Amino acid sequence: MSTKEVAKHREIYQQIHRAIVSGEYAVGQRIPTEAELGAAYSVSRPTISRALRDLEQQGYLLRRRGAGTFVREFQRTSGGLFGLTVPHTEGGILGPICAEIVQRADAGGHSVLYGGTLPRHGPVSAAQADAFCERFIARGVVGVFFLPLILRREQMDMNLRIADRLSEAGIAIVLLDHDIVDYPQRSRYDLVGVDNRRNGAVITEHLLAGGCRRIHFVTIDLTVSTSTARIAGYQDALRDHGIEPDPSWVHRWNTAEDGEFVRRLMRESRAEAFVCVNDDVARTLLLHLATLGVRVPEDVRLVSFDDLPFAAALPVPLTTLHQPTRDIGAAAVETMLSRIAAPDRPPRDVRLACDLRIRSSCGVRTGGAAAAATTGALVAR
Structure with missing residues (x-):
């Protein structure tokens, strides 16, 4: 054919x-x-x-x-079938977000079809992307909650291919967590997540207020808009304190590597603190530092993003920004229903507030209001 x-x-x-x-x-x-x-x-x-x-x-x-x-007689739902591109076994912040999406959809009479059949970190072929879309199209879904794949820059167009193919089939798209293009670009699809640039500034401000000046940023070696936005916020905070950001202070790490990256990082950076792009990176860095005899926070301070369940249980509890996962899931369903009702309206950018959870890794004592500062309110436009 x-x-x-x-x-x-x-x-x-x-x-x-x-x-x-x-x-x-x-x-x-x-x-x-x-x-x-x-x-x-x-x-x-x-x-x-x-x-x-x-x-x-x-x-x-x-x-x-x-x-x-x-x-034939078939099971009807009041609003049709939604697709969800996150595997139902996904952990981290995505598990609770997806659980809330399913719960909210079910309460509204909708069904949710999981479709997590693509590798989250690539590589992905055009044939794989097309087959992925075909599953949703063949099932007649009316909307898809799409968590873009985290890919190398040369593969970024695969996310665009998937979103555009679904859209061409008349399926509404709501992006979860990050965009299909790199920050500061913006796609034509609704996006529900948090204000990553603001969060990058908030977590860096916390270290600056604690007396740190040589603050480095550690991220992954793949392209994702959340990372780029958090780096931009980190650099904003440095500039606000009269520190011109040095590009060499941003380190891209394949965490599957052995500890040589961390040994080189400690030998060459002379950093007082590290801002890690997420809790998974922070945990891996913390464990490598421990094997090198580097003490956190005595020798170097560490902060991060997401507040995954393990963050408070690490050998050195992690200071991190807490993502409101249930609220993100609820906002995603609300955004999807609004998009289906008004398919021609401009794209919405829904950003929810995060809380700063202060623990031992930043070297600042917790207690009182300082232990849970809020980064901002919901923004939708």
Whole structure:
């Protein structure tokens, strides 16, 4: 089947699916024959046959030899089916966000289809990306919560390919956590997360207020807009204190490497503190520092982002910014429903406030209001 025929098959699938779900084709009703549908859509019979076969496999149609094809009884939801691109086994901040999305969707009469079949950190081929989209398109989802893949810069267009393909199929898109383009660029899709630039400034300000001046930033060696925005905020805070950011103070680390990176970092940086792009990086750095005999916070201070469950239980409890995961999930569902209701409105950028959880790694004693400073309010525009 040619590319043009495949695209037509998807279009026909969507139209017949909508007719079934809306009740235009009632349960028990015989739909037009393949020949009649082929004439109506001006396509070949194999193209029609494939669309009907997909609908039959999904439980919407029943074929009776010699009698025709009929609409089956199926489970209805008031708002249709949503897709979620995060594996249901995903941990970190994403697990609670997805759990809240599923709970909120279910409360509103919607169903959620998990579709986490792509490697989160690539590489991803065009064929893999297209097959990934096909699963959602074939199931007739009305919207997809898309967590963009974390890829090398030369692969970033795969996120755009996925989002645009789903959008072309009439599926609403809400991005989770980060954009499909690098900061400060902005895509045309709704985005729900936190204000990463502001958070980068807040966590760096905390170290500056504690007397640190040589503050370095440690991130991963992949391209993700959250990292770029946090680095920008870190640099904003340095400038506000009269410190011109040195590009060599930003270190990109493949944490799968051995401790040589950390040995070189401590030997060459002369840093007083490290801002880590997330808690996973901070934990790995903390463990390598311990093997080198570097004490935290006595010899070097450490702060991070996310407040994952392990952050408070590390040998040196981690000062970090807490992400409001349940609120992010709730806001994502609200944004999706708004997008479906008004598909032509401008893209929204929904950013929720984070709390600073002060623990031992930053070298500042906790207590009182200082232990949980809020970085800002919800911004939606």
